Amino acid sequence: MELFFPSNVFIIKRWMAKGANPGRFSLDAEAGKGPKAGEDADVELIREFLKGNQSSFNRLVLKYQNKIFNLCYRMLGDQAEAEDVAQDVFVTLFRSVKTFRGDSLFSTWVFRITVNHCKNRLKYLTRRNYFRTQSLDQPLPTEEGEVTPDVEDDGETPEEILVTSEIQDLIQRKIGELDEEHRTAIVLRDIQGLSYQEIADILHLKEGTVKSRIHRARLELKEKLEREGKF
Template sequence: MADTLQAADDTALVSQLKAGRESAFEEVLRRYEKKVYSLVRGLTRNDADAQDALQETFLSVYKKIGSFKEASSLSTWIYRIAVNAALMTIRRRKRHDRTVSIDEHLPEFDGDGHRVMALPDWSPDAAGILLNKELSHYLRESIQALEPGYRTVFILRDQEGLSNEEVAAVLKLSVPAVKSRLHRARLFLRERIKKYWWGTRKPRARFSESGKGAARGR
């Protein structure tokens, strides 16, 4: 039976869930537990809240599967529950939200519509960027600094790999709204990384041998 469930699509799995089969719920956990945890961890920003949201998500799935009308896919429904559970967990814990305004980090333009500061050319050091642990850590922090509405879209789209249409269904937004938030989130992150990049690549002052000699001669 377990092998049959593993091979079943979500529609067949929903039927088994509604029939009250415990093995079907175990299969849902197998398919979605890691994905849901990744999502709620990114939204809540700490392990304790993520675990709470994870448990709340699958408890809701178990309790509410009978009311699932299958107007959307099972995965979309579960993601929607997970997002709501994560946001409720944040409100319940009344955590201080260390977000910054996304507008503070969007590109600046002059009166003619040209960028005030051009983006640096990263291509020569692409491999180095990918291997730079410090930069990776800074990128994760920057994602966490996004306002919740933008962070949720970015995580669902760029980290979890959902399509724009799927993200729209999960968050009950229009596709254009998803695209707009995603675009602004990406710009925000790009600007933050640009500032980090320039800040770490400023020429370092070097000890001048000629200056040293001149100093000795004085």
């Protein structure tokens, strides 16, 4: 199937219009207020948490959980592993938030912790050659026996669902084939929508290094898609 045949372009556009990632970093709770307002709110929540207010920590979790879970999923390519690592990130956050000195933005600090956790998990999984696949048809074990998850119907035709999920799966697979450095850079830039400066802060690299790494990663991914006959 040619990915960019005219018949598919409409479907891709619809898919993008339907709530696909806008590719720009904006925290849900602070959308439209700019990063400064978001950071001020974070600092206030941390201050409250350090005074012993547990609900402030809950609010931090609720604020960042989607971003962190999504970053983990795109890095690891597995929902169960992503959930586990994302939980680890927040447990680490809970234990070490008092060491946050405010040298960088809080969001940068959280992303740095997340990237480090993902790298460690990738090494662990690679050593064990353990990358599971998860199907929506896979039953979930519960105390009442196994139940199959309900998948929300958003009105797409079967063909559209097939095309969009096929493209998404393919891209995710190809991201998973990139080496760790390229994968991290491309996920932070093109999926999380972070700026070069933010990525440089997260990875402790110079901005120029980040730029060239992202360029090489994009080229590599393009070549991989070409080899799949998608262009």
